[in-house]
Amino acid sequence: MFKVKATVVAMLGDIEKYPCHFNYKIGDEIIWTGAEFKGRICPGVFMALAPKVIGLYSAGPRYVEANYYVPFWYAPPSVYDPSMKKYDGIGFRNVLHSIEDLQYGMSLLRPANSFNWPPHPERTVSKDNVVVCGDARTSVVLKLEAFDLADDGDCVTYFRRTMSILNKVLHKPGVAVDKIINEFTKEEIEGIYPALSQILVGILVEELELMEYLKIQNMKATVTDKGAKKLEDFKKSLTAEERKALKMQTK
Template identity: 50%
Template structure:
């Protein structure tokens, strides 16, 4: 999941004759980080921002014509969970996976059990670095403020935080073993780390998180082999610096 930014890029009309009454200026930004918005939001753009931000938050701009952006969410492959503050040191929020609930007839099997039905019954594992930006235009015909909307980083707030931490743990493994195969990353975690940190891991969710790292240029993936980039090394260093001693020990970072 991704942080999304809308940037004012220009005006479709002469702004000196039809000024924006919200006083947007070229370069103004509105950012969604997975939990909150920062920046000034014109009420006439709320609906357009909401739709664009939701799509890019899910897909990072990788969704193609006819695809539902929400099909890219990693949480389709996550187990059910309960809130347990003792697990905050692992996922940053405090979710404990519950892989079995006999009283509900529930048993999570990685790569088989879906948390819920994806849009249209289809999930997508994103690959590659190609992503698109969205263009928005204010409906005020006197000014026509223009915006570029883009995914610019991994979301690390709200319910995206556990997935972000899992992605960073994968990035750390890739840093330790350059060229590791995507389908071998899972073997770098213990069974306890695979099952009992939210979200629990399987090959599908690992591939999805690698795809998110790839589209943000934190890793290169070639012929199924993952190599951390210089940008990825800087990101990993920043992530490590943000952790407490207890969190580093829990995540083995």
């Protein structure tokens, strides 16, 4: 599971005429820790924010919405032309140039890089997770991203297991991913919640790789510099009793 950050990145409306009444500013952040939100959440974005937060919390940077897969975004602008029905089945004629957005116009609400001609060369439309507030006059835009492993609420147990995996790999760089579980004793595997299994280790390793704490190459794992720092910070957050129980000593 992952921590999620929502950052105010734009205001598409005329904020001189229609200021944000929640007083959001570019750069303002909302953080989901896995157990609570930190930061001010406008009611106008909360309902749209929640499902995206859950998606990113669960899937991390793998999460994209269904709209990402729609080919429609990469078609050019068009005009209705009944004479073309015999070709396309409905009757549209291509407009083979991009249409410039009007300042503060509704077309600014379309996803970035959509309906351009020539089309954007990479499949990026709706890849970013964004929320636009319901007040179309101001249209505050928040961009969401999974930025770290969740370590709060009921994520704590899984986070500790993930750090234990990181610790094992640190002491055996290049270990095969499917052999990581063999680095744990039977008591470490079955005596601590959640009990480890090949499938669970695989899921947690994937999360570590997504956050760039592990590097997987040829199905072998090594800890990155970023991962080593994360592990050391985790160790320092533990009590002496916890470090002894988890067999983790600080430098």
